[in-house]
Amino acid sequence: xxxxDYFDQVADQWENLQASFYSEKVRDRALATAAVKSGAxxxxxxCGSGFITEGLIRAGxxxxxxxxxxxxxxxxxxxFAAIAEVDYRCGEAEQLPITxxxxxxxxxxxxxxxxxxxxxxxxxxxxxxxxxxTLVITxxxxxxxxxxxxxxxxxxxxxxxxxxxxxxxxxxxGRVVVDCVREECCxxxxxxxxxxxxxxxxxxxxx
Numbered sequence: 001x002x003x004x005d006y007f008d009q010v011a012d013q014w015e016n017l018q019a020s021f022y023s024e025k026v027r028d029r030a031l032a033t034a035a036v037k038s039g040a041x042x043x044x045x046x047c048g049s050g051f052i053t054e055g056l057i058r059a060g061x062x063x064x065x066x067x068x069x070x071x072x073x074x075x076x077x078x079x080f081a082a083i084a085e086v087d088y089r090c091g092e093a094e095q096l097p098i099t100x101x102x103x104x105x106x107x108x109x110x111x112x113x114x115x116x117x118x119x120x121x122x123x124x125x126x127x128x129x130x131x132x133x134t135l136v137i138t139x140x141x142x143x144x145x146x147x148x149x150x151x152x153x154x155x156x157x158x159x160x161x162x163x164x165x166x167x168x169x170x171x172x173x174g175r176v177v178v179d180c181v182r183e184e185c186c187x188x189x190x191x192x193x194x195x196x197x198x199x200x201x202x203x204x205x206x207x
Contacts, residue, residue: 007069015049040104046111093121098128113156119167126171129207145196147189173205
């Protein structure tokens, strides 16, 4: 089973699964880092069931929600059925269905470690930002828990913060900051024999 198949399969349970991994503190820190402003437009890349989008809606932003999983987008549409401020689009990391210089903010939460080529994805997320726009990524620090690769289809076992800083800079972003969310992602293997708590970073840069 590939990563897309995994997320298609767990789409209806994803919101509960995600809540067991980490708290809303991750979302709060991401939005605070971007200093989001009401009325602006934000892209939620790898949106899942709408964890980041929910906070953006509350803050008064218009959201373009992108995911490669149609079932995940369908679950999100049911969740926000009464909300008009969300534009749902199915798309891939290296070819986002958004034009150049289109959004004020781009967010990607727990997205990068599922991708084959994270530096390329960072450049693609930078492409869709307006000049002066902000990219914010929240993801896992480096770890050694292989069961996440096998069971959750993670391609990367977290990241070195120096690499993240380099990828942001190479994408053309300035004012790059990589910091700690002071929150951990906690998971247990299907067998219950292994568990992990991994620190979460927040990275930001301005186009």
